[in-house]
Amino acid sequence: MNSLLSWVIDTLNASPVSGFVMDNAVVFPVLEMAHFLGLCLLFGSLLVVDLRMVGFAKAVPIKQVDVFLRWALIGFAINMISGLLFVIGDSDRYLVNIAFGAKMACIVLAGINTLYFIKCIKPQMASMPLSARALNTPAQLGKNAYVVAWLSLLLWTCVIILGRFIPYVETP
Numbered sequence: 001m002n003s004l005l006s007w008v009i010d011t012l013n014a015s016p017v018s019g020f021v022m023d024n025a026v027v028f029p030v031l032e033m034a035h036f037l038g039l040c041l042l043f044g045s046l047l048v049v050d051l052r053m054v055g056f057a058k059a060v061p062i063k064q065v066d067v068f069l070r071w072a073l074i075g076f077a078i079n080m081i082s083g084l085l086f087v088i089g090d091s092d093r094y095l096v097n098i099a100f101g102a103k104m105a106c107i108v109l110a111g112i113n114t115l116y117f118i119k120c121i122k123p124q125m126a127s128m129p130l131s132a133r134a135l136n137t138p139a140q141l142g143k144n145a146y147v148v149a150w151l152s153l154l155l156w157t158c159v160i161i162l163g164r165f166i167p168y169v170e171t172p
Contacts, residue, residue, distance in 0.1 A: 005095060012091035021089025028089065035082040041075025043156055053121075053141065053149035062125050062141070099165035106162060110155040113148055121145045 012018055021027050045068040051057070052065045087094045094100045124141055 009091045009095055012088050012095075015088060017085065017088045018091070021085055027085075031082045031085055031089075034078055035086070038075045038078030038082060039160065042072050042079060043075070043160065045069065045072035045075060046152055046156055050149040050152045053145050066122075066125065093171070094166070096171040097166055097169055098171070099162045099169040103159055103162035103166070106155050106158045110152065110159065113151050113155060116144075117148050117152070121148055 021031065048068045049065045049072070052060060052062060121141060121144065124145070
């Protein structure tokens with residue numbers, strides 16, 4: 001293990017936040033529940049938006065699924081805070097774990113995908129008419145919207161799977 005990583009792990013393990021998370025019998029389970037709730041909000045909301053973008057539930061106006069993006073952001077915020085507390089609390093488990101590193105890489109890629117969605121796809125959604133048949137096919141938003149939606153589903157599914165691998169993958 002390189003010396004910078006060792007220093008980071010030692011510093012985090014010595015922090016009062018680490019002690020609070022690891023030495024309190026209630027905190028870690030509460031963080032687990034919060035992380036699961038955040039995941040449900042995040043992935044459930046993205047599932048609605050992404051599946052709508054690829055052509056499911058065509059009777060639902062595309063602009064109506066926009067409200068789910070707020071719930072996804074709330075879920076992401078919950079997961080970011082609880083996940084950060086997990087890492088601070090048990091840094092020698094997470095920071096050297098291959099599954100954790102892969103999960104973080106998928107989250108970064110999902111973030112880039114989301115930025116593309118916000119800059120390029122969401123403005124198109126906002127300009128669509130609010131009719132029941134506003135989006136009959138994914139082609140009406142363009143091929144990029146279709147790819148962004150499927151990529152979002154793939155990346156967040158990978159995040160979930162890799163997160164479940166963390167306790168079972170040996171660290172070097």
